[in-house]
Amino acid sequence: MKDWKESQKAEKEASHKKVSKEIQKQRKYLEDEVNQLQNNLDRSNTQKQQDPNQLAEGDRVKLKGGSKHGKVEKVMKNKAMIIFDNLKTEAALKDLVKVDNEEPVNSVNKTNVDYTKYAKNFEAKIDVRGKRRDEALKEVEDWLDKAVLLNQHELRILHGKGNGILKSAIKEMLQKYNFVKNTYHENPDYGGEGITIVELSQE
Template sequence: HLLNMKYFLQNATNRTLFLIDEMGGGTDPHMGGAIAESVLDKLSQKACYGLVTTHFSNLKLMAAPDNNIENGAMLFNTEALEPLYILQTGFPGSSFTIEIAKKIGFPHDVITSLQGKVNQKQLDFEVQLQQLDVERKALQQQKKSMDMSDQLLNETLEKYQNLYESLKADKQSIIREAKNEAKNMLMSSNKLIEKTIHDIKTTKADKTKTKQARQHIQEEITKLSDKKEDTSPKEIVHSIATKPLQPQKAKVKKEAPKVGDLVTIEGQTGSAVLESIKGKNAVVVMGNMRMRIAYNKLLKTSKKKTKKESKTAVYTKLADDINEKVLRFQPKIDIRGQRLEEALENTKQFIDEAIMLRMHEVHILHGKGTGVLRAHIRQYLQGIPEVAHVLDEHVDRGGHGITIVRFDL
């Protein structure tokens, strides 16, 4: 072993690949660890490429960005104390010597003696390695959950952005069509007015009749403009031309709103309640908002109109509530320690909410135990039409103690 390491030291270049198993073995552990550290440091200076397996902690501590040495370890199931045969780089591995000795049935007094003879710093280092491995797995799980939430948020934002663009395009199209139709109506009306004036001049009518004729035309245009959208300009012109003049009626004065009336603000569609009147100003309440406004800008409205607006407000609030639930929804539920009835009820509510919010995947943490809770959860999920797949989590992340549910929505 020493001769092989000597050969590498004499002949290695930056194009050399070396593979050393149990580097520094075959001699005193303290001296072997020191020799291995010195040789590995020299090979690193030569910029060689290599792979070394070792149980020496001093070699694990050599890893640093400035010497091009990186740790790696084969993953280990810390609960079952079984190898997973998966390579993980960036973290040093633990030998799990004492833990494995306990599992295979070493006498308690021998293990106690072993712990007393091992260097305390070495034990602390092994414990820290195991703790780092546990924390790393927890962080990976949290990252996966955050990625799922981020993906869901992006999909929701994209959906509402597309809806906004669609509504914006429809609005522009409606405005354009309305302008064109209004232009045609005005052109037809102007022609009718010019014809009426010409007829009045020809017949040498007096000023009263002329004024009455013009007023009659204007009233008819206003009334007919409120008809259905499919009313054509020709129909409007024909209606005005064929309808006889009616005596002018007195204008009906609009009723002034009083305190407690439902009102609308001039130029707006929303309704409010008139709370008080102070001189030329008034205070109105709109939802949870109170505002001061000029009294002459308020118009009394009917309860029927308000009901329609209230229904729209309810739909808006419902959409806001759903968006809030999507942002706060956690795609994982922990039912460990709960009674069977309580666990099933919580799981049903969790699955119903996930389907309503159109989740793609959720996790149910029920633990391993006797397997009764897992069996009832699986039986319930089989009867849900929206559930496409039900499977166990990877053994490294909980195995059959966690059920993954994937939906087909």
């Protein structure tokens, strides 16, 4: 009887030791998991802090492919509120590029802007026929920046046919804009290859 009790006691002690080891093993595993998650979080935060393109309130930005600069007023999930050429409007983060503080900014920090006035006066058509290549591209570039910020859908660029140099230069320029969804020539009865129609993405 005594031997049986001692045997039972030994089995219980062995069982307790086994359970204790298993608990310690699980605890060590959980501690390692927590440490790994913390390390990943720290690395993620460090990368965000080191990302030179991470936008914050007050940063100066421009549209990808554009020339005019604006100032970030507020950053949201996938977009930002920008003050751009007296206009306060939203733009997708993917379409914005951070610029150096030393670069001139073509914006005025006004919060009460008559958006309707700018939209009403905006022409969805621009005529650059007869102009020099660089002059025409600069005008189209500035005009496109405003069109995007005014949420325009369809635009027309009158560049003429001629020898095709201006038409080709404008086509090449349009390809660098993320917000240009599609381009094609006007109906032959209304100008054909002398006019490029530009469809803008509304995302």
